[in-house]
Amino acid sequence: MDFHLDNLLNFPHVTVLSCQQKEKFIFLKLELLNEGIVCPHCQTYTDNLHQNRPILVRDLSIFGQGVYLKVPRRQFICSHCDKYPTEELSWIDKGRNYTKRYEEYIYEQVKTLTVEQVSVTEKLSSEKVQNIFSKQAQKKRLVKKIGQCQKS
Ligand SMILES: [Zn+2]
Numbered sequence: 834m835d836f837h838l839d840n841l842l843n844f845p846h847v848t849v850l851s852c853q854q855k856e857k858f859i860f861l862k863l864e865l866l867n868e869g870i871v872c873p874h875c876q877t878y879t880d881n882l883h884q885n886r887p888i889l890v891r892d893l894s895i896f897g898q899g900v901y902l903k904v905p906r907r908q909f910i911c912s913h914c915d916k917y918p919t920e921e922l923s924w925i926d927k928g929r930n931y932t933k934r935y936e937e938y939i940y941e942q943v944k945t946l947t948v949e950q951v952s953v954t955e956k957l958s959s960e961k962v963q964n965i966f967s968k969q970a971q972k973k974r975l976v977k978k979i980g981q982c983q984k985s
Pocket of ligand 1: 872913916
């Protein structure tokens, strides 16, 4: 819809359908422009959509306002292997309700501030802030380990 918003958002094959402001938050409704996916089970391309159940995903704030993205969560039918693969997006970790860059940002914030301070400025419960921090820390340890394995 909006060329500038799409560019600012900076995700592949994504366009902003609408933008709403509600109680100091901005809600961006997104559309995915790719018609299909490669089935993760059998590597066959499918654009046979089974269902779409959008999820709300927190992203980085813009102009001091918190941002939620309404992201399509699409499940396809693969006629080749008879499975129902759910689309994976490169900018959200599987099963998470935050963009990768948001989780990264929260992790960095908690390293210099306290969980409570981040919770207040982000209007996000301390449990959620703590959860993001722990997940990121775990992920970074894992990446480090893999790096060490490859070196030796
Ligand atoms: Zn398949």
